[in-house]
Amino acid sequence: MLDPLFKKSLTDLRGQVLGWGIGIGFMLALTVALYPSISVAYADVMDQMPEGLMAFLGDDISLDRLEGYISVEFFSYAPVIVAIFAILAGTSSLTGEVTEGTMDLLLAQPLSRVRAATMKLAALVAANVAMLAIMAVGLWVPLAFIDVDAAHLRIVHAFVLLIPFMVAVAFASSLLAQLLGSRMFAGTMVAVVLVASYILEALGNLNSTIGAGRPLYVTAYYQGRQALVSEIEWSYLVTLVLAVPVLAAITVVVFDRRDVGANGLVRLPRLWPKRSTSALS
Amino acid sequence: MSQIPVAAAAVNEQTSANGAAIEFVGLTKRYTGDHLALDSLTLSVPQSSVFGYLGPNGAGKTTTIRLMLDLLRPTSGSVSVFGVDCNADGPAIRGRIGYLPGDLNLYPSFTGESMLRFFGALRENHIRWDYVRDLCGRLDIELDRPTRELSHGNKQKVGIVLALMAEPDLIILDEPTNGLDPLAQHHVMEILREVSARGSTVFFSSHNLSEVEGICDQVAIIRRGRLVAVERVEELTSRTITRVRMTFAAAPAADAFAGVGEAREIRRSDGGRLIELEIAGEVDGAIKAAARHHMVSIETERPSLEDTFLAMYEEGPSAEEGEDA
Numbered sequence: 001m002l003d004p005l006f007k008k009s010l011t012d013l014r015g016q017v018l019g020w021g022i023g024i025g026f027m028l029a030l031t032v033a034l035y036p037s038i039s040v041a042y043a044d045v046m047d048q049m050p051e052g053l054m055a056f057l058g059d060d061i062s063l064d065r066l067e068g069y070i071s072v073e074f075f076s077y078a079p080v081i082v083a084i085f086a087i088l089a090g091t092s093s094l095t096g097e098v099t100e101g102t103m104d105l106l107l108a109q110p111l112s113r114v115r116a117a118t119m120k121l122a123a124l125v126a127a128n129v130a131m132l133a134i135m136a137v138g139l140w141v142p143l144a145f146i147d148v149d150a151a152h153l154r155i156v157h158a159f160v161l162l163i164p165f166m167v168a169v170a171f172a173s174s175l176l177a178q179l180l181g182s183r184m185f186a187g188t189m190v191a192v193v194l195v196a197s198y199i200l201e202a203l204g205n206l207n208s209t210i211g212a213g214r215p216l217y218v219t220a221y222y223q224g225r226q227a228l229v230s231e232i233e234w235s236y237l238v239t240l241v242l243a244v245p246v247l248a249a250i251t252v253v254v255f256d257r258r259d260v261g262a263n264g265l266v267r268l269p270r271l272w273p274k275r276s277t278s279a280l281s
Numbered sequence: 282m283s284q285i286p287v288a289a290a291a292v293n294e295q296t297s298a299n300g301a302a303i304e305f306v307g308l309t310k311r312y313t314g315d316h317l318a319l320d321s322l323t324l325s326v327p328q329s330s331v332f333g334y335l336g337p338n339g340a341g342k343t344t345t346i347r348l349m350l351d352l353l354r355p356t357s358g359s360v361s362v363f364g365v366d367c368n369a370d371g372p373a374i375r376g377r378i379g380y381l382p383g384d385l386n387l388y389p390s391f392t393g394e395s396m397l398r399f400f401g402a403l404r405e406n407h408i409r410w411d412y413v414r415d416l417c418g419r420l421d422i423e424l425d426r427p428t429r430e431l432s433h434g435n436k437q438k439v440g441i442v443l444a445l446m447a448e449p450d451l452i453i454l455d456e457p458t459n460g461l462d463p464l465a466q467h468h469v470m471e472i473l474r475e476v477s478a479r480g481s482t483v484f485f486s487s488h489n490l491s492e493v494e495g496i497c498d499q500v501a502i503i504r505r506g507r508l509v510a511v512e513r514v515e516e517l518t519s520r521t522i523t524r525v526r527m528t529f530a531a532a533p534a535a536d537a538f539a540g541v542g543e544a545r546e547i548r549r550s551d552g553g554r555l556i557e558l559e560i561a562g563e564v565d566g567a568i569k570a571a572a573r574h575h576m577v578s579i580e581t582e583r584p585s586l587e588d589t590f591l592a593m594y595e596e597g598p599s600a601e602e603g604e605d606a
Binding site: 260 | 312347351352353371375385388399402403404440
């Protein structure tokens with residue numbers, strides 16, 4: 001029998017899971033369905049593409065195969081797109097319940113904070129997996145109707161590798177929201193880091209100095225593109241997989257030790273002066 | 282609500298050695314930014330009593346309650362419930378506690394019934410659902426509507442049932458009648474008397490003096506995070522100030538109420554015909570003094586607890602007392 005808090009937390013996310021899963025799944029279905037008709041034209045485009053742009057997109061582009069096509073058309077930017085879902089879900093899980101004022105009632109029940117946090121994080125994992133599963137349906141349904149050779153196992157890998165990436169982003173967002181005491185601020189910070197990483201990782205293909213910083217770029221740890229068109233870099237994947245339990249443990253420990261309902265644990269410096277209230281005094 | 286079998290009760294029957302339900306020992310809470318919300322609170326709440334915890338806004342009432350529930354961690358000192366430190370074994374202690382927050386927030390998409398079922402499931406269904414149905418009936422709760430559609434008072438009723446549904450040994454209520462109509466307030470007080478008679482301890486935070494008088498055995502008064510007094514309710518009542526406004530056909534003499542017990546004339550207007558008195562304790566002497574004159578009308582006003590504080594301690598609330606910490 002499912003833990004009631006896990007079930008409730010997962011149910012809270014069902015609208016987001018369905019919305020994002022169906023939306024991105026539909027986009028994927030359309031992308032795959034168009035492949036047979038545009039694959040020939042794509043080959044011509046590739047022949048005429050400037051070397052710099054080719055490098056920006058990555059060295060392993062092979063648009064004459066479906067894997068190469070969806071690698072460029074979807075999985076190249078997938079980590080940033082699906083991370084938005086992970087950020088929203090992550091920031092709303094624990095801090096959301098605190099800011100909405102329902103955490104007091106929840107933690108007044110005979111359950112430990114560790115169990116509460118663990119169930120919330122477990123629901124985040126399940127929601128991310130469910131969202132990816134819905135997306136995957138969007139990719140495979142049109143494949144049943146078009147005559148294209150596809151390396152199904154590589155595509156499965158690309159999807160499966162999104163799971164630790166999304167979960168790590170969700171956990172990091174949840175942790176940061178607790179530390180800062182603000183869902184919006186935490187979500188914005190994670191999103192900025194992701195977009196900056198994505199841009200720097202792409203520019204790293206053009207510039208060796210920027211490329212040398214690749215281990216610092218968060219999006220580099222998603223190895224889905226490599227799984228589709230080349231080989232996985234195991235050091236990145238292992239680091240990502242190890243990051244998930246570490247982030248989960250830190251999130252649970254921070255939640256267990258903090259004052260519930262108080263401000264964030266990190267006090268940020270004020271960037272602009274407090275608005276004057278002299279008119280009221 | 283469908284019938285759910287009663288699960289075997291598995292509550293911890295441990296109690297404190299001195300028979301106290303709650304014991305605060307030097308409990309102090311200092312928030313980030315150096316705000317001292319609670320200062321060395323030492324207090325013992327007897328078992329099976331109805332204990333009022335009173336104080337103006339920002340006095341530290343909610344902080345005390347949140348420390349008891351382990352939602353906040355003390356800066357120093359300790360609080361134990363039934364002899365067990367709240368920090369050491371929170372889940373076991375909270376299994377014996379029912380809690381109504383002062384600022385109650387329910388899951389907006391849940392109906393009243395799904396709220397009760399969810400929190401019942403968190404307590405592993407150690408719930409007598411017949412009792413819950415009875416409570417819902419007495420408070421006239423709409424169980425089938427999402428809580429976001431309920432009025433403040435109806436949400437409060439759901440919160441009260443959530444606090445009482447597990448028939449806990451200790452019930453902590455932060456402003457329980459806030460937003461309730463007089464009839465619902467009456468029912469809530471009646472229910473609390475019943476649960477107290479069955480042996481549960483009720484820890485009750487309120488601003489409402491008449492409510493406190495009606496139900497509490499003993500009260501603690503807190504101000505600016507410090508315990509000011511712990512008194513029997515009768516003692517507090519005897520120190521309560523009553524305001525009386527009397528209109529006479531002709532102005533009584535200037536010293537008409539001089540030396541009448543604890544009465545103090547605070548205002549005289551309309552050519553001396555309208556007199557306002559503040560009376561500490563019994564009003565008998567003042568009424569007898571007034572009866573010597575032709576009285577046209579009389580109005581009495583029971584002051585708020587805040588007014589009582591002002592009279593008792595003869596100083597106004599501090600500017601530091603902003604939000605209810």
